Amino acid sequence: MASSPGDQPLVELDRVCLDIPVEGVGGRSLKAALVGGLTGGLLNRGKRGGVSVRALNNLSFTINKGERVALLGHNGAGKSTLLRLLCDIYKPSSGSIRRYGRVVPLINKNFWVDTDLTGRHAARAHYLFNCNTIKGFDAFLEELTAFTELADFIHLPIRTYSEGMRTRLQFGLLTAFRHEALALDEGLGAGDQWFLLRARHQLTRFLGEAGTLILASHSNDLLAQFCTRGVVLMHGHLAFDGSLEEAIEAYTKGVG
Numbered sequence: 001m002a003s004s005p006g007d008q009p010l011v012e013l014d015r016v017c018l019d020i021p022v023e024g025v026g027g028r029s030l031k032a033a034l035v036g037g038l039t040g041g042l043l044n045r046g047k048r049g050g051v052s053v054r055a056l057n058n059l060s061f062t063i064n065k066g067e068r069v070a071l072l073g074h075n076g077a078g079k080s081t082l083l084r085l086l087c088d089i090y091k092p093s094s095g096s097i098r099r100y101g102r103v104v105p106l107i108n109k110n111f112w113v114d115t116d117l118t119g120r121h122a123a124r125a126h127y128l129f130n131c132n133t134i135k136g137f138d139a140f141l142e143e144l145t146a147f148t149e150l151a152d153f154i155h156l157p158i159r160t161y162s163e164g165m166r167t168r169l170q171f172g173l174l175t176a177f178r179h180e181a182l183a184l185d186e187g188l189g190a191g192d193q194w195f196l197l198r199a200r201h202q203l204t205r206f207l208g209e210a211g212t213l214i215l216a217s218h219s220n221d222l223l224a225q226f227c228t229r230g231v232v233l234m235h236g237h238l239a240f241d242g243s244l245e246e247a248i249e250a251y252t253k254g255v256g
Helices: 031-041 079-086 119-131 137-148 150-156 161-174 191-205 220-226 244-252
Strands: 009-022 042-045 052-064 070-072 094-099 103-106 180-186 210-218 229-234 239-243
Touching: 009 079, 052 079, 052 094, 052 210, 052 239, 070 079, 070 220, 070 244, 079 103, 079 210, 103 161, 119 137, 119 150, 119 161, 137 150, 137 161, 150 239, 161 191, 180 191, 191 220, 210 220, 220 244, 229 244, 239 244
Parallel strands: 070 210, 070 229, 103 180, 180 210
Antiparallel strands: 009 052, 009 094, 042 052, 229 239
8 A cells, every 4th residue: 555655664464363262162152153243253263172263364454654544344343453453462363563663552441550540640650751851741731631621530530530531531641742653443432522523633633744543433524534545354354455435435335
């Protein structure tokens, strides 16, 4: 795919497969079939009787720096699994991945720090990690609090936050600093009007001219706003890779 400025690769996948072990399935064929249907993958039985789901199967493609890539596919097609693989959270079972930059994940609602910490303390740790100094933190916190609309909740433990509040804080922190690439699951903010409105503006600012985005979403409007390339997954396979318009058409016609 030749669509990024300079054609500099960010990540290259070569015949990548990912198997996820399934505990407690054994030889119960009905339960095994149900697991396969829910995950969208293919069930494999090992020589020792173990069962795994092939969540991703024989993927080969390159994402270049500066690209805006949409991941399309039905629930269970492998989109979230692929995001985790690109972020180096999952390791491939076979095949190879070559990385030329870091993809930062914003793909689940689990916070990356102890939720007994306050939002302020989490923000302070994130600021210190990115800036190597605490100078300027007060102004940063004021801007973050205004953007996330957390008000006095910023001083309370994260465990007391609603899912929407956690999403706001995560998104605000991750997009406050320049990252080379961001992997985003739009399901994080599903149904949250704050996410749909304010976060889109923040994401536009974050990407600028050079930022790379890998976005999994069922919203064609959201994908059209941010992406130019579409990758369609079907049961862990690469079903289509091309322009976003062609990818949406292929997915709509049932390729994915």
